[in-house]
Amino acid sequence: MLKQLFVGARREQAVIEEIKKHIVLLCSACEKFEHALREGDRNLMRLVPEMEREGDAIRRRIISLIYEGAFLPYLRPNLCRFVEVVDAVFDLLQETAQHYLNITLPEQLLGESARVAHLNHRMCEMLLYTFETTMEGRDLREKALAVRIYEKKIDDIKVGILKDARKIPIASFWEGESLSQFLSGLTNISNVIEDATDSLQIINVSMR
Amino acid sequence: MKVTEFMTTKIESIEAERMVYDAIERMVDRRIRSLLVVFPGDAKNAGVITARDVVFRVLAQDKNPQAVKIADIASRPIICIDKETTLDKAVSLMEAKGIARVFICDREAIIGVLSMLDVMAGVLILRARGEQGA
Numbered sequence: 001m002l003k004q005l006f007v008g009a010r011r012e013q014a015v016i017e018e019i020k021k022h023i024v025l026l027c028s029a030c031e032k033f034e035h036a037l038r039e040g041d042r043n044l045m046r047l048v049p050e051m052e053r054e055g056d057a058i059r060r061r062i063i064s065l066i067y068e069g070a071f072l073p074y075l076r077p078n079l080c081r082f083v084e085v086v087d088a089v090f091d092l093l094q095e096t097a098q099h100y101l102n103i104t105l106p107e108q109l110l111g112e113s114a115r116v117a118h119l120n121h122r123m124c125e126m127l128l129y130t131f132e133t134t135m136e137g138r139d140l141r142e143k144a145l146a147v148r149i150y151e152k153k154i155d156d157i158k159v160g161i162l163k164d165a166r167k168i169p170i171a172s173f174w175e176g177e178s179l180s181q182f183l184s185g186l187t188n189i190s191n192v193i194e195d196a197t198d199s200l201q202i203i204n205v206s207m208r
Numbered sequence: 209m210k211v212t213e214f215m216t217t218k219i220e221s222i223e224a225e226r227m228v229y230d231a232i233e234r235m236v237d238r239r240i241r242s243l244l245v246v247f248p249g250d251a252k253n254a255g256v257i258t259a260r261d262v263v264f265r266v267l268a269q270d271k272n273p274q275a276v277k278i279a280d281i282a283s284r285p286i287i288c289i290d291k292e293t294t295l296d297k298a299v300s301l302m303e304a305k306g307i308a309r310v311f312i313c314d315r316e317a318i319i320g321v322l323s324m325l326d327v328m329a330g331v332l333i334l335r336a337r338g339e340q341g342a
Binding site for chain 2: 111112115118119122125126129142143145146149150153156157160
C-alpha cells in the first residue's frame with residue numbers, strides 16, 4: 001500500500017530499503033546470539049554489541065531520510081516510532097549479550113534459554129515478513145497471530161526458567177544480579193518485538 | 209520445521225499407583241490436560257492419563273476417583289517420536305493413530321510433548337511464514 005502511494009518516489013523507496021536492512025541486521029544479531037549461547041562462544045557473543053552499533057547508524061539514517069521529506073507528514077511519526085522500537089530490540093539484545101559475558105550460565109538453564117533465543121530469532125524473521133506484508137498493503141492478521149503465538153510460547157518457557165533459576169545457588173550479589181538481568185532481558189526481547197509488530201499494525205491501519 | 213520448535217518441555221508426571229483423584233488435583237492446579245504416568249521399572253514403560261480418560265472412564269461412569277488407580281485407566285504405551293521429526297510427519301502420525309498428543313524423545317529420554325494446540329500454533333506459524341505445511 002505504501003509502495004502504491006509512493007511509486008517512483010526515491011526517498012520513500014530508500015527508507016523502505018533501509019528499514020528492511022535494519023530488520024535483517026536484527027535477525028542476524030539474534031541468530032548470532034542464539035549460536036553463541038548454544039555453543040558457549042563468547043567471541044561470537046561479542047559481535048552482538050558491534051551489530052547494535054551498526055543498527056544505530058542505520059536508524060539515524062532512516063530518521064534523517066524521513067525528516068528530509070520522505071512520506072506524508074502524518075505517517076512520519078508512526079514510521080519513526082516503528083524504527084525506534086526495532087532499535088529498542090537491538091538495545092535489549094545488546095544488554096542481554098553483555099550480561100551473558102558477565103556470567104557462567106548454569107547448565108540447567110542452558111536448554112530452555114537457547115530455546116527462547118531461537119524463538120526470538122524466529123520472531124525477528126516474522127517481523128521482517130510482517131514489514132514486507134505492510135509494504136505490499138496486505139492484511140497483517142496472520143502475521144500478527146504468529147507473533148502472538150511465539151510470544152505466548154516464550155512466556156510459558158519463562159515460567160519454567162524462573163522456577164529452575166530459583167534452585168540455583170548464588171555465590172554473590174553481582175553474580176545473582178547479572179544472571180537475573182540476563183534472564184529478564186532474554187525473555188523480554190519478544191515483548192519488544194511484539195510492540196514493533198503493533199506499530200506496524202498502526203501504520204497498516206492508518207494507510208487504509 | 210521440527211517438532212522441537214513447537215513442543216512443550218515441561219512435562220508433569222504422576223506415579224501409576226496413585227489415585228485418579230490425585231491426577232485430577234494435579235491437572236486442575238497446573239491447568240493442564242494430561243499427565244505422564246510413571247510405572248515402576250523401565251523409564252520407557254510410561255503411560256499417559258488425560259482429562260478425557262478421567263471424564264469418560266471414571267466420572268461419567270459414576271466411579272469414585274478416589275477409589276480408582278491411575279494405572280487402571282492410563283493409556284500405554286505412549287507414542288514417542290524422534291526430536292528430529294518434522295511437524296507434518298508428527299501430524300500424519302497423530303491423525304493415523306487418532307491421538308491428541310505425541311511425546312518427543314531424544315534417544316531414551318522424553319524431552320517434550322506435542323499437543324493439538326501446539327500443532328495448531330505450528331501450522332499457523334508455517335502459514336504466516338508462507339510455508340503452509342502440515
